[in-house]
Amino acid sequence: MRMREFPNFLEVNYSELDIDWTRVAEPQEDNYDVDSINKVAGLVFGYEKPVWDDDKPRLLGDAVAIHHGSNHYGGTVHVVEENDPLLENLAGIDEFFKTVSPKYYKSIAASLDLFVPMYDSGSGEAAGLGCTCGPVTKAYEHGPGIEFPCVGVTSTINNFMSATDGIIHETFHQRLYQLGVEMEDSNLQLITNDPDERYNSPIRFDITRPMTACVQAIYSYVCVSEYYADVIRYALGTENDPYELIEKYGLSNFLSTCAYNIHRISNGRILMEQSLETNTPAGSAFFGAFHKFMDRVIDSSIELMAPYKEEMGLKWEPSFK
Numbered sequence: 001m002r003m004r005e006f007p008n009f010l011e012v013n014y015s016e017l018d019i020d021w022t023r024v025a026e027p028q029e030d031n032y033d034v035d036s037i038n039k040v041a042g043l044v045f046g047y048e049k050p051v052w053d054d055d056k057p058r059l060l061g062d063a064v065a066i067h068h069g070s071n072h073y074g075g076t077v078h079v080v081e082e083n084d085p086l087l088e089n090l091a092g093i094d095e096f097f098k099t100v101s102p103k104y105y106k107s108i109a110a111s112l113d114l115f116v117p118m119y120d121s122g123s124g125e126a127a128g129l130g131c132t133c134g135p136v137t138k139a140y141e142h143g144p145g146i147e148f149p150c151v152g153v154t155s156t157i158n159n160f161m162s163a164t165d166g167i168i169h170e171t172f173h174q175r176l177y178q179l180g181v182e183m184e185d186s187n188l189q190l191i192t193n194d195p196d197e198r199y200n201s202p203i204r205f206d207i208t209r210p211m212t213a214c215v216q217a218i219y220s221y222v223c224v225s226e227y228y229a230d231v232i233r234y235a236l237g238t239e240n241d242p243y244e245l246i247e248k249y250g251l252s253n254f255l256s257t258c259a260y261n262i263h264r265i266s267n268g269r270i271l272m273e274q275s276l277e278t279n280t281p282a283g284s285a286f287f288g289a290f291h292k293f294m295d296r297v298i299d300s301s302i303e304l305m306a307p308y309k310e311e312m313g314l315k316w317e318p319s320f321k
Helices: 032-045 085-100 102-111 160-178 211-237 245-249 251-275 281-312
Strands: 064-066 077-079 114-120 133-137 152-156
Touching: 032 102, 032 160, 085 102, 085 114, 085 160, 085 211, 102 160, 102 211, 114 133, 133 160, 152 160, 160 211, 211 245, 211 251, 211 281, 245 251, 251 281
Parallel strands: 064 114, 114 152
Antiparallel strands: 077 114, 133 152
């Protein structure tokens, strides 16, 4: 089923729900955001958080089931099958994630239901920053070999950095899916722009996109940007880094990735100020808080990068017109 096939998709009025929409966009210490998002997904799609009662391995503590299913990537990227020695990477990924970014570890452990590990044999363990990632199942659809709807994502697990990058990126896309905001469509409860209107995306430059897709991209990169800032602070503040982050990837690579992400979400901030439309109390509260969250990520990341700007030729200023 697609979103519009659900009877409640256009019926639930978010502004009438007992939800503080100023606490939904950004991860909260008490997971209020996750609980609220799951509540909306339950009302709109009938989603129920699955309970895993088998004894199979998990990711992020006991929270996230590991699934081995088909994917559409092909080439050198393939799903890691059961009993593959590569699965030993998952314990390290778990510990790394918890250590360098506890805020996002806790949030995603509460948000995500299912993870499909992939491996890029073309890059091997030496793969640098970035990843191949994507959705697997959404709160309103079943996936291959999965008997019920659940929130599932996939990412390459070549190294700890690529895995956590992809998991964060895709999970925060999923949060908006749960709230009825797809790439090309929505139920107009949060974003009321005409789906047929196209805008210059601050993330993708090859095509114009509806506002829903622009917001999806901006939202995921705000969270990935804060994660990269977490990693840089950890690496710089750890005298004997057990993960050898700077040695492996180079401080300049971390900073240039962070700077490029801040450039893109700063452009996104301008686009949203100029063109985002919302005419519901829920939407106004959600995006008011999201803008503050985004500004905080931008400002704190710039403060982190500023001492290295000239030395490493960093550029993060927006260019959006």
